[in-house]
Amino acid sequence: MTSPYAPHTDDEVRDMLDAVGADTVNELFDVPDELLHDGEFGVEPKDEREVVRHVDELLSRNDDVVEFLGRGSYDHYVPSAVDHLTLRSEFLTSYTQYQPEVAQGSLQALFEYQSMLVELTGLGVANASVYDAATALGEAALLAARVEDGDTVLVPETLLDERASVLRNYVEGAGLSVVEYPTEEGNADVDTVAERAEEAVMVYAETPNLRGVLEENLDALGDVAEDADALFCVGSDPVALSVLRPPADAGADIVIGDASVLGAPTAYGTGVGLFAVDEAHIRQVPGHLVGASTDESGRRAYTLTLQTREQHIRKERATSNICTNQAWLAIRAAVHAALLGASGLVELAERCVEEPRALAERLDGIDGVEAPVHDRPCFREFAARVDDAPRVRDELLERGFAVHALNDDEIQVCVTETNADATDDLVAAFEEVVA
Amino acid sequence: MTDDARVYEQARWSDDNRYEPLLNEKDETTVDTDTSLPDDLTRDTLTLPDADEPVVARHYTRLSQENYGVDSGPYPLGSCTMKYNPKFTEDLAARDDASVHPSREETAQGTLAVMDRLQKHLARIGGMDAVTLQPPAGAAGEFTGILVARAYHRSNGDERSEVIVPDTAHGTNFASAAMAGYDVVELPSGDDGRVDVDALRAAVSDETALFMMTNPNTLGLFERDVREVADIVHDAGGLLYYDGANLNALLGRARPGDMGFDIMHYNLHKTFAAPHGGGGPGAGPVGVTDELAPFLPSPRVRETDEGYEFYEPAETVGKVHGFHGNWLVLLKAYAYIERLGDAGMRDTSGKAVLNANYLAEQVDYDVPYGPPHHEFVASAGERDALEVAKEMLDHGVHPPTTKWPEIVDEALMTEPTEAETKEALDRVAAAFNGTRDSNADDAPQNTTARRVDQTEAARNPRLSWHALDDG
C-alpha cells in the first residue's frame, strides 16, 4: 500500500528512478545496512472512514460533563465564522512568512492581532504569539534578566503550580530563582513585595488571578517594581482587558497571558501566549514581529521584522529559542475579536463579571457554602468555602458537573456564557451535595 | 499549454489603499462600566474595530487570497517539510469531544487514550522507550531534551557545561542550549558536509553534556558515521540528541534509537502532516531511552487495568508547557499515523527521497553535496539566492529556503516532500532553471506585494495600527 498523500503512479516512479539512475527507491537511501529498519510498527493502514470511526470511538470515551472549570483555561463560544474563515487552506497550510510577497494575508492578520493587543494592554509592542501563558511568563522573566540586575523573579503564591514549574525551567539557565510573595484576601501583599523586590529582575502579578480575583494593587506593585529597578509584568487575557484598565497605566512593562480565550476551544489547554512589552525593550522581544513597510510599487506591505533577534540569525545569542509559535490560533483570536468588535468584547467581559457574581450569590445562600471566599471583584470564576471540598467535587461530578477542589475546604467554580444556562442545575446539585 | 506559458497571478486589490476595514472602521467605543467593578479597575474607552460579520468575512477571505499555502502550489521550503495536510484531521480536531478542559483526567479517558496511543506509536517509530507529548514545538522539544539531559547528569553528580552543535545545525539548537545555561561549542563540518569525526573526538570532554545532531543533516546527507559518533559522545560521558526536523526522510526505514541517540524530538507539524498554520501551532514530542524516562516532564500518561491515568515521573524536570502541549496538533498527527499505517509511512519516506533526488537531477544549479535524501541544497553560484527566490515566486512556486546552511554558497535548500507529482516537480525545476540565465532584480511582479522593503521595516519599526500614519 502506498501513502494516500503521495500521488505518484507506478509509471511515474519508474520514470523518475530512470532519471536518477536507480533501480529501486530503496537504493536511494545512503544508510548502512545495520541501521535499516523494516518499518513494522504494528499500525494497519486504514481508509479515511475507518480512521474517523476509530478516533470518534476513542473520543466518545470522554464523559459528557458540564464543565465549571477554569484556572488558566477558559471556554468562550467561538462563532462559526472563525472556523470557516481560518480553515481556508491559504491560512492553514502556509509556513512562517519568510517570503512576505506571497504571505500578505497572514502577515496582515497577525499585524491585526498585534494591534488589538497593543490597544488592550496599552503597551507599544505585541509579538505574533508564543506558546501559552506559562511560557510567556518564562520569556518575560528572561527578558527582564537581560535588562535588569538581580537574581529573582517575584510571583504571587496564587500562581498555578504548572506555571511556576515552567517559569523555573525557563529561568534556571539564566541563574534566576523564583520567589513567591503572599496575598491577603486574594490580592498582593504589597509590603512584602516591597521587602523582597530588591533582588528581583521582575515582579509579576495577575489580574484576574488563578482564583478569579481582580488585583486591586497594580499601581502600588508598579511603583514597588520601579523603585527596585525591576520590570513589572502583569498577567491577564484579552477578554478581561476589554474592560480592565490597560496594565501599562499601572506601570506594567510587560503583559503576558493566554489569548486562546478568543478563537479557540478549551482544547486540553492548547494556548496562545500573549506577549506585549514596552517599546523601550523592542529589541529584546522573543519570537516573530510583523511590521508595516512598503513594497516596490509604494503600497503598504507587511513583513516579519527585527529578525536579528531570532535564533535563525543570532543563534545562541537570540532573545529566545522560539521558532514555530501559535500563529494560526493567534489569527483565530484576531478574527474572533473582529467579529465581536469593541462592543461585543465589552459585553462578553461584563458577562464574565456578572455571571460569577450571580452564581456566587446563589451558592452563598445555601447552608454550608460561603461564596465567594474573597470579598473582591471576580472575573469568570471564584472560590467557595465548603466542608470537605474533595467530596463535594466528587459528588458534583457524579451528578455531571465538574468543578475544581483547591484544598480540603475550598472549591472553585468558573462560569461564562457557555455554561451559564446550566447554573440552575448546578445550584440544585450543590444543594443536594452539601445538605 | 506549456510550462512557459503558465503565468501566476496572486490576488491583489488595485485601489490605492489596501482593503483594511478593521483599520478604516476602527472607531471609539465607550465602555459602559455599570458592572460591579470599581471604577479604578476599569478603562474608560476601548478603541477597536466594530465591523459586522459580512464585512469581517469578506476581509479575511480577501486576506486568505493574498496568502500562499501548500494547497496553492509547490512549497519546497527546505527543512520545513511542507507536505499536504489531510482535511479530515481538521474535522476530528473540531469535534466537541476533542475539546475538554485540561484539568480533566478520569472523565477524559478518550483524550488520554489518544495520547497514550500516540506516545506508543512515536516511541516505536523513533526506536525510543518513552515519549512525552508536552513540548508545543520543535524548539520546545529541544529545550525539554536539554533539561532532561541536565537532570540526568546532575543525578550522577555531574555538572557539565557544554553542548556541542554542528555548524550546519538549525539555529534553534544553539538557542535552546543557551537558554538552558550551557556554553555552545560549534563543530565545523568535514569537507564532505558531514560531522567531522576527528574534530568531534577533539571537541568532547568531561564538560560535554550533549551533542545535538540532525540526520539526515540539513544538507540532506545521511550521517553514516552516526554509530561512531555515538560511541565518541558516550565514551566522554555525554548524551546524543536527535533533532527530528528531518525525520520524514527516514520514516519507517531507520530509527534514531537504533543509531545510538538517547533523546530525540519529533516535529508533528512536519513529519506527521499537521498544518503549519502560518507559523504554528506545532508539536515537538520528545522520546528518550529507558534510562532517561524518569526525568521526562510531568504528567505522563499510562495505561492501567482501569483505563488511563496521569502520573509524575520519579525525577521529573517538571513542566515545559502550562498544560498538556498542543493537543489539537497531537490529535491530527495521531489520525495521520493511523491513516497511513506502517506501509504508508514507509512509502512516505520513499517518495520524499525519490522526489528530492529527481528534482536535484532536473535542476541546473550545482548541488555540491550528496547523495541527497528528503532535501538537497543547490548553490545559486554567481547569482544572489534571494533574487532567485523572488523570481521563482512569479512562477507560482514557493521558493526554497535561501542562504542557509551557510557552508553552501548562495544556498537554495530544497525539500519537495512526497506530496508532489512528477509534473509538479518538472514545473518547480522549470521555475528554478528559468532563473539561471536571468539577471532580473525586480521580481516578483505577479504577487500580492512587490518586493517588500525590509530595510525600511527594520529601521522604522511600525508594529501596530497606532504606528501607521493614516491609522
Place this chain on the structure above:
Amino acid sequence: MFEVPDSLRYTETHEWIDPETGRVGITDFAQDELGDIVFVDLPDEGDEFEAGDEFGIVESIKAVSDLYAPVSGEVVEVNDPLEDAPEMVNDDPYGEGWMVRFEFEDADLHSADEYEEVQG
C-alpha cells in the same frame, strides 16, 4: 574598490580609528559587506574598554556584527544621531557615520596599505 583613507588606522576586524581625533567607525568594505544597516548599538560615554573588547553591535536585516575596540581607552563621545539614522554608516562610513570617540594612549594598528591586504 573600497575607500581606505591614508590618515586612518585599521583593525583586522574592519574598524577604523582616526589617531588625531580618536573617532572610531567601520570601514567602507565592512559597511558594504553588511548591506543596509538598520541598527547600531553603542556604549555610553565614560565606558572603558581594552583593545579587542566588544564595544557595540551593528545590524543589517540578516546579520549582526560585533564592534571591537581598536584601542584601549575611554569612550568620551558617542555619535547619538546614528540611533535614528543608522544609514549614515552606509552613506558616509568615515564621516557622518563615525560611532564613538576614544581617549587613548597608544595604538598598535594597521596602516591603510596594510588594511587593503586584510580586506583582500
